[in-house]
Amino acid sequence: MDLTGLIQALFLGIIEGITEFLPISSTGHLIIAEQWLGARSDMFNIVIQAGAILAVTVIYWQRLLGFLTGWRDPETRLYLGKLIVAFLVTSVLGLLAKKLGFKLPETVVPIAWALVIGGFWMILAEHFAAKRPESRHISWTVAVVVGVAQVVAGVFPGTSRSASTIFAAMLLGTGNRAAATxxxxxxxxxxxxxxxxxEVAATLKDGAAAASEDWLALAIAFIASAITAFISVKWLLGYIQTNRFTAFAIYRVLFGGLLFAMILTGWVT
Incomplete structure (x- = not known):
């Protein structure tokens, strides 16, 4: 890949890192960016998401280590069990969605709708969540619904995985933003x-797909995503201690409205 292609990969990695954990939809932003910068492989999009996840792994390393060292504690085992249930729900429903042929949209219209509707939904959801008793407790119901919410966000780009899972936890289990997040x-x-x-295993199994993948561009995007996600998440965790998610909801509505205007003028399709 030429220098321009590498710069584009860097730019996409930065977009992913900034938007993956903010409740504004990383997939939606990437699909829009790819309309101008060119579409990337499924593995490219998945692996740069892994870069963002690596940043969260680093941020929460003490919490993750605590699951290993404190497994004898009943509360630790209970919390870990709920994480496992949420993961299993996501895995089963995600594989089912893949078998049914769900694919990301190629047009911006459904993303614009999801951004706008999701923005208004976030405002209402936080309003009702604020009326719940303050608690850090995560119930089994929340674990299941969070697992479902991850799949819904994956099937409907623009929804935002972080927004759907955070607000599911806030509405059904805890009014505490930090605990839900x-x-x-x-x-x-x-x-x-x-x-x-x-995705990596599937690509490596397909020799032609592996040969066509630009691994340098992928590595650059992965690193950019990890670094920017680390900065973004650290900022978000501090921000939500004293602020609501309202600013993100307003951004979603404004951005969605801008997309509709760009669709009408032919800037995006």
Missing amino acids: EFAFLVGIPTMYAASAF
């Missing part, structure tokens, strides 16, 4: 690593 992010770690491993 932590559970949503921790569930994302095994989910995205598994998806990345599955």
Whole structure:
């Protein structure tokens, strides 16, 4: 790949890193960017998501280590069990969606709708979540619904995996933004690593696909995604301590409206 192609890969990695964990839809932003920069392989999109997940793994390394060292503690085992349930729900439904042939849209219209509707939904959801008793408890119901929410976000780009999982946890189990965000992010770690491993294995099995993949561009995008995601998540975790998600909801509505205007003028399709 030439220098221009590598710069484009870098740019896509940065977009992924910034948007993966903010509730504004990374997939939606990438699909829009690819309309101008050129479409990338499924493995490219999956692996740069893994770069963002790597950043979260680093941020939560002490929490993850605690699952290994503190497994004798009943509360630790219970929380870990709920993470496993959410992951298994996502895995089963995700494979089912893949078998049924669900694919990402090639046009921007459904993404624009998802951004706008999701923005208004976030405002309402946070309003009702604020009325719930403050708690860090994650129920088994929340674990199942968070697993479902991850698949819904994957099938409908623009929904945002982080938004759907965080607000599912806030509405059904805890009004605590930090607790809901932590559970949503921790569930994302095994989910995205598994998806990345599955896609890499499929590509390597297909010799032609592996030969056509630009591994240098992929590596650059992966590193860019990991670095920017680390910065983005650290900022978000501090931000939500004293702020609601309202600013992200407004951004979604404004961005969705801008996309509709760009569709009407032919800038995007």
